[in-house]
Amino acid sequence: MGLGIETRQQIARRAALEIGKGMIVNLGIGIPTLVADYIPNDHGVMLHTENGILGMGGSPEKGKEDGNLSNAGGYPVTLISGASYFDSATAFGIIRRGLLDITVLGALEVSEKGDIANWIVPGKRVPGMGGAIDLAQKSKKVIVLMNHTDKEGNPKIVKQCKLPLTVQKGANMIITEKAVIDVKDEKLVLREVMHPYTIEEVEKSTGAPLEILDQIETFQ
């Protein structure tokens, strides 16, 4: 929504830094999908999809797409070595069993406690939760990537979510075009600002108190 491709890539690049060697990771649709481009190939990271792949690779070359090999959004993908296919029940067994190290997803609102709302705007947009509730509730670490504010400029990081929740206290980290924020002990801690924003600009567009560390780095 409104973010240019370079800004989306900046967010994705920052999120990728959270992904350590050998991790099992699920990337949601939208900006989270871009994160895959910034995970080093030699990290041995296994990407998981809800439709039933562990070990998903990047997009195929043009002309090499396979209609029967796709990500959860229906777009063609490839595999890396060590990959496996399984049915959707098993895909969610992997999630519920707590085997996902990181889930990266988008959101409409996140509260200072880490509550996430991302699947319904009652009476307006009702896409359904898909796998978001399973993922947000059961992954070891949940990273939300989103615009800092909505189209009207209202904060999407708030004291209390107004929209129906996807999960209570699920988010561990929020990365926007303006800031990198940790959710720690039900409080928001500003960790970094994104170039070219300032701490003041971040505070002004955030709808909940931010604890500000002594040293705030700027992510380019």
Added chain:
Amino acid sequence: MLYSTNETSSKTKLITMEEAAALFFDGMSLMVGGFGGVGAPPGLINAILDRNIKNIFMISNDTGFPWIGPGKLITEKRISRLIASHIGSNPEAGKQMHDGELTVEFIPQGTLAEKIRAGGMGIGGILVDVGLGTVVESGKQKVEINSATYMVEPALTADVSIVYAQKADTYGNLVYDKSARNTNPLIAMAGNITIAEVDEIVPAGELDPECVITPGVFVDHIVQSKGVDWKWVWELKQDNK
């Protein structure tokens, strides 16, 4: 030695698309395999459209895209009630829900898959904690086990299940293709009648029993597929470029 005179098992499971179409009826509950349309059975979906079957209660992971997979049944207004986890890629589904033409119950994706699996496995339901603390919780029966709270989620079965597989032998043993497997093995088990549309049919004995994903005992009928008759979203995007 007594031999059974029941010949059910020796009857061929191979049927024509016309014979498959005759198994559908107005008001049926229908499970459709596939995820975002990938792995949905294109010929059987067309057969439902061609036979003008209406008022269907559909259970599927999602509603595909308006011109892909089960999305076509939504677009043609054949579905009156739907259980799914996601309809976001099919704006027509959202519109019909908003207009009151389509009743939708949303279930978290993993819970939906497991409810279908439970139906296929012949168990009454599952206990799950996914969605506690959200609207998913409302109206659900709860139980405490080992001091944790779970919701009771009844199993799902359907009058008819339609699935897509890459290969079947004449007994109905199924092998899937890559991520087109998705919900198909679960849905194949949960239909009172299960019809599999497959790319390739081989004689019994040709499939390695170690590699069979769905045992043929769950499959009542097999039809030959002619492949997908839709363009994928990424193909359309390429065409437009």
